[in-house]
Amino acid sequence: MSSYNIPADQDWLDEEKEIVAQAKRIEREKLRVKRVIIESPYAGNYDMNEAYAELAMHDCLVNHNESPYASHLLYTRRFVLRDDVPTDRKLGIEAGFYWRDVSEKTVFYKDLGMTEGMIQGQKDCEEKGKDYEVRSLPDDLWNIFVCFCLEHGYGTQERKAA
Numbered sequence: 001m002s003s004y005n006i007p008a009d010q011d012w013l014d015e016e017k018e019i020v021a022q023a024k025r026i027e028r029e030k031l032r033v034k035r036v037i038i039e040s041p042y043a044g045n046y047d048m049n050e051a052y053a054e055l056a057m058h059d060c061l062v063n064h065n066e067s068p069y070a071s072h073l074l075y076t077r078r079f080v081l082r083d084d085v086p087t088d089r090k091l092g093i094e095a096g097f098y099w100r101d102v103s104e105k106t107v108f109y110k111d112l113g114m115t116e117g118m119i120q121g122q123k124d125c126e127e128k129g130k131d132y133e134v135r136s137l138p139d140d141l142w143n144i145f146v147c148f149c150l151e152h153g154y155g156t157q158e159r160k161a162a
Contacts, residue, residue: 071096
């Protein structure tokens, strides 16, 4: 039995290890769920806007590997805050802004337009240097929303221009 002394090329081995490590990091990043804040209209037709925000949450979870947080769906629950009371609305918006510090980005769903609250949220992102994205519902979810609006007597909904 003979043994061969094959010199190990240390540079080559180190480079190969780094390539493998980088590939593993990329794979982990693909699998990692990102924490995002959802900004969408709320005031006005609450029932319709809640349906839209719920579809936005679905889009984040199913299509973007994101864990969405929508303060306007949480803080407006019974016995929490009332969106039609200015001091409650202000408190809810400010409380939602605190979550931005631990989120990875904010997603603005723009199909129904940008409301004053959403514009405040965009300014908060810019002031804090936080990433944000402006997004529309995909067509299949938009169609569900349109059907919901028709079934509930809210009429036909048109997407707003960017």
